[in-house]
Amino acid sequence: GAGVSQSPSNKVTEKGKDVELRCDPISGHTALYWYRQSLGQGLEFLIYFQGNSAPDKSGLPSDRFSAERTGGSVSTLTIQRTQQEDSAVYLCASSGTGTGVRLGYEQYFGPGTRLTVT
Amino acid sequence: RKEVEQDPGPFNVPEGATVAFNCTYSNSASQSFFWYRQDCRKEPKLLMSVYSSGNEDGRFTAQLNRASQYISLLIRDSKLSDSATYLCVVTSDKLIFGTGTRLQVFP
Numbered sequence: 367g368a369g370v371s372q373s374p375s376n377k378v379t380e381k382g383k384d385v386e387l388r389c390d391p392i393s394g395h396t397a398l399y400w401y402r403q404s405l406g407q408g409l410e411f412l413i414y415f416q417g418n419s420a421p422d423k424s425g426l427p428s429d430r431f432s433a434e435r436t437g438g439s440v441s442t443l444t445i446q447r448t449q450q451e452d453s454a455v456y457l458c459a460s461s462g463t464g465t466g467v468r469l470g471y472e473q474y475f476g477p478g479t480r481l482t483v484t
Numbered sequence: 485r486k487e488v489e490q491d492p493g494p495f496n497v498p499e500g501a502t503v504a505f506n507c508t509y510s511n512s513a514s515q516s517f518f519w520y521r522q523d524c525r526k527e528p529k530l531l532m533s534v535y536s537s538g539n540e541d542g543r544f545t546a547q548l549n550r551a552s553q554y555i556s557l558l559i560r561d562s563k564l565s566d567s568a569t570y571l572c573v574v575t576s577d578k579l580i581f582g583t584g585t586r587l588q589v590f591p
Contacts, residue, residue, distance in 0.1 A: 475527035
């Protein structure tokens with residue numbers, strides 16, 4: 367596609383339910399990142415995938431959060447037993463990076479998924 | 485102390501003004517630096533990278549001061565369309581975004 371796409375654009379869920387957020391990166395981009403942004407806050411790094419390497423999960427806030435990337439393309443972020451503090455915009459970004467310089471390239475962001483936990 | 489700190493603003497300036505933002509970082513091993521722009525309820529987009537020697541792109545100038553651990557963004561001849569939040573990004577083992585500085589340019 368022309369850019370990074372995310373679905374759904376908006377998700378309202380009840381506390382305690384599980385949610386899945388999807389990210390479709392730019393074709394050919396090897397790196398994929400998930401962030402979340404709460405109102406008035408900066409972007410909080412969650413997880414990073416680079417090619418076939420083990421993902422960097424250092425930003426996941428709890429074991430209720432997990433993510434996978436199938437076939438090096440589409441990624442799904444899953445939040446189990448959602449809590450009200452999980453309410454935020456979840457942003458996905460991809461970039462075309464080379465080995466060893468993964469952090470040095472422009473990131474293209476998707477439009478985000480606005481998650482509201484009631 | 486936060487890893488990346490920015491003055492949240494807002495900076496309210498008239499059209500044509502020059503405005504500058506600073507961003508401080510705590511990790512001296514940080515390697516790469518960027519400025520992103522985020523419009524209201526939109527995703528961030530790369531504005532410019534910040535090089536050690538400083539770099540300019542039209543009305544925008546970015547500078548890095550490693551000794552004092554800050555980067556700056558200067559906008560000359562401000563336009564109404566420059567109104568946005570400007571996010572500082574610093575990388576070490578991962579990207580760290582600042583909370584952003586809000587700029588509002590008025591007629």
